[in-house]
Amino acid sequence: MPRKMKLIAAASACALMAAVAAAQAQDVTPKIDDPISLRQNLMKDAGASIGMLAAIAKGEAEFNAAAVKGALVALNAVALGFPAQFPEGSTSETSEASPKIWEDAAGFQSAAAKFIADTNQAKGMTITNADEMKQAMGLVGANCKACHESYRVKKN
Numbered sequence: 296m297p298r299k300m301k302l303i304a305a306a307s308a309c310a311l312m313a314a315v316a317a318a319q320a321q322d323v324t325p326k327i328d329d330p331i332s333l334r335q336n337l338m339k340d341a342g343a344s345i346g347m348l349a350a351i352a353k354g355e356a357e358f359n360a361a362a363v364k365g366a367l368v369a370l371n372a373v374a375l376g377f378p379a380q381f382p383e384g385s386t387s388e389t390s391e392a393s394p395k396i397w398e399d400a401a402g403f404q405s406a407a408a409k410f411i412a413d414t415n416q417a418k419g420m421t422i423t424n425a426d427e428m429k430q431a432m433g434l435v436g437a438n439c440k441a442c443h444e445s446y447r448v449k450k451n
């Protein structure tokens with residue numbers, strides 16, 4: 296990726312993070328028989344992991360290679376578990392899942408597959424400083440934005 300693109304990717308990941316932080320809803324108790332609660336908790340965990348990376352990117356926290364690796368592994372784990380949490384008809388008053396998830400199931404599956412592939416690539420990157428971390432963050436963060444634009448309907 297050219298340097299300018301990298302900077303844009305990192306900047307958009309930070310903007311995304313601000314949006315995620317602003318959107319933090321109340322805690323949802325995870326229940327094994329409630330896929331909405333499971334996927335919302337997965338997403339909150341993704342938000343927390345991206346938040347940690349964003350704190351390093353903004354210079355609010357010190358770069359730590361092991362912590363960054365842990366956050367990227369966690370994001371990959373979220374991606375791996377996420378697509379199975381959308382059985383047909385799993386909607387509710389509080390869910391922000393768009394009906395498009397089921398109407399355009401192939402599109403949603405492909406967005407979920409890209410999230411898995413990109414987080415898998417990111418967790419395998421050699422990251423020795425904050426600049427290298429921003430590249431991984433840009434790669435992962437683009438998925439959050441793209442999928443939310445198409446498949447999430449914000450309710451508040």
Ligand code: HEC
Pocket residue numbers: 315318319320321331334335336338339341342345370389390391392393403406407410435436438439440442443446447
């Ligand atoms: C493949 C699609 C997809 C990807 C990729 C994705 N999200 Fe989401 N996200 C959703 C959907 C759908 C919802 C709404 C889930 C619901 O309420 O049922 C959501 C909800 C959320 C929420 C609100 C959770 C809550 O209920 O409080 C946060 C925070 C969030 N996502 C963060 C992220 C972050 C950070 C990333 C990237 C690392 C990301 N998401 C990637 C689809 C996605």
